[in-house]
Amino acid sequence: MTTIFSGANKIIQADNLEFLASVPDESVTMIYVDPPFNTGRTQERTSTKTIRVAHGEGDRVGFGGHSYETLRGALASYDDAFTNYWDFLEPRIEHAWRLLAEDGTLYLHLDYREVHYAKVMLDMIFGREHFLNEIIWAYDYGGRSRSRWPAKHDTILVYVKDPKKYWFDSNEVDREPYMAPGLVTKEKRERGKLPTDVWWHTIVSPTGKEKTGYPTQKPVGLVRRMVAASSRPGDWVFDFFAGSGTLGAAATQLGRNYVLVDQNPQAIDVMSKRLPQAEVFRA
Template sequence: MKLLAKPEDNGQNSRRSHTSRNLYCGDCWNVLRTSKPGSVDFIYIDPPYYTKREFLSQGRKESTRRMPLHFDDRWNGGHVEYLRFLALRVQLMHSVLRPEGVLLVHLDWHIVHYVKVMLDQIFGAHGLINELIWYYQTGGASRRHFSRKHDTILVYGRGDRHYFNAAVVAMPRSPKALHRARWPKGARISVNHTHKNPDDVIAIPALNPMAAERTGFPTQKPLALLELLISAFCPPQGVVGDYFCGSGTTLVAARRLGRAYTGCDISPAAMQLTRSRLRDV
């Protein structure tokens, strides 16, 4: 495990003191094992999905163009080996979370059903806060079945209480709904009238090949998705962790939202890309 960037913390903020802006290259098992228990508010992971595929592409920016971006999602021991791999790391994430902290696990149809059972065992069935559907609208077309156009994000809380800011992620009501609404004469119109609580189906388009934020990393997620999740579930002074960070989307979103963060990936090329993206924020 290699620490790529040292904490930029002056020690004034004890909540952030251990984890402010750390980037590690290596197996997250090693990072998590040596992390301070109860120190992170929000963990998002987008681990391998058990697709049984190998992903390979190249960076798009000048500084990363010649860099092969690679990650392997093939498992000799099948789903048993995959689940063992993930369970060992999720156990450690559970202990790294603060008592009110949350873990978000992003997967698709391949293995999410097994992982949900595993998370129930680690967090307790009462720990499930949301099963979010990310409806990305593109790809997944088939003539043999309904087109597969969503991923699932399982949200688990470590304790009985967790942070959720409904206001910051409230959705504007449709013009039709606003037109239909009947408010008493002279009533002051507040955000509760014009906006509604967000649904558990999040319709944010996947990154198109020409999107400015596209780095060339094969499974890069949109910043808008991570910004929404962090705003909703991570307190403003909170610490964000992503231990399978790939191109660093979660850390870029955390930085843009003023949260401290810890990131890790086993691939040196992914970490180089992450550092370059963070420098540009």
Template sequence: MPIRQIVLQDNLEFLKTLPDGSVDLIYIDPPFNTGKRQERRRMKVELDREGGARIGFGGKRYRAVDLGAAGWDDVFDDFLGFLRPRLEQAHRVLAPTGSFFLHVDYREVHYCKVELDAIFGRACFQNEIIWAYDYGARSTKRWSTKHDNILWYTRDRAEYTFHFDEMDRIPYMAPGLVGKEKAARGKTPTDVWWHTI
């Protein structure tokens, strides 16, 4: 398998074709089991030097291009039954120093955490990343849900790849409270990610 290949297909069938311990990083973003009919518009966001309507990281401007819509029923009677074989295969193919990320929401994250603890071992749970955002509809009947959960596990609890020095830095919220050099360099992200596009 080529280095840095992204595969877009049913992950269970693809994972079964891979040899044990052969993948450095796995990111799975399954359906969220919302119990609703879903329709998702496919959008492409492009850099727009002419003054796009969206402003992203670093003040760059973007525009959204509508690519059409697709619909599906996001209902599973047994969500973990659907997910479990995929998690087991992911664990099997994960390299000894590899990382596994599962992206879910508040409906299933707690069940998935227990399942992943059983498959990977509780000690191999490294972190939960909260992906926060502020776009989309607002509820008038409960707190608006404005985050997703990403569970990070490794094959080995102590020996894993983490490129701390290579990650993009973000600005300090109060740059006047740190020295000029630190403010210019920025800080490393935390486990709460704000999505602005």
């Protein structure tokens, strides 16, 4: 399927790692992925990883001719559980880097357990100078621990393919109410304010129209901000852990094209009903 990012929008049932290997370089403007936080899979691994360093200083060469050096026996011994997760996620993020166009942006959605290690991985693959933002999605639901501060946020790491060429249009982003409206002018109150890197946004209501029944569904309003800022009408956006298809729903609202990939038959069924205009390719 060499023309995957052309023609109709697509929903594809496939192993994402195998699928990613078949997609040409620099095919897409924006990638949003919300991978499973704990894979539960046993992964074969080596005891070393690599980080990007200045050209000519490392002991191997990787994507784009960048030099690397050996890293992290220490991390493996410190947190063996994350090493399994790293080995699961790293090759998929390497493909994400390869698939982004030069003006492209990656949004990686994780929780507090993995995000700090994942940032090291992204610095390694993209380069630290390609880091754009750490977005905090704050919400308020679920239990209230009395033995620690209750965890009520996820983190979205944002990296760009080229720090000098990436696309970002804040004027297209939906504005939000001021938290202290009495302190601003009527004009500003009516217009609303631009979101910062902390996004207060409710979860998908269990009884609302947006609910699909998929257990890890994210709200359209959350993903819509990313699509609006980091792509243009007609651009292609991509999610290879597509789940309930929220990226496709946001892209449809904003006039973007999308490809959604997931291996789970339940996810394909949910997305097919939610996005009936898309072409569906089942395994």
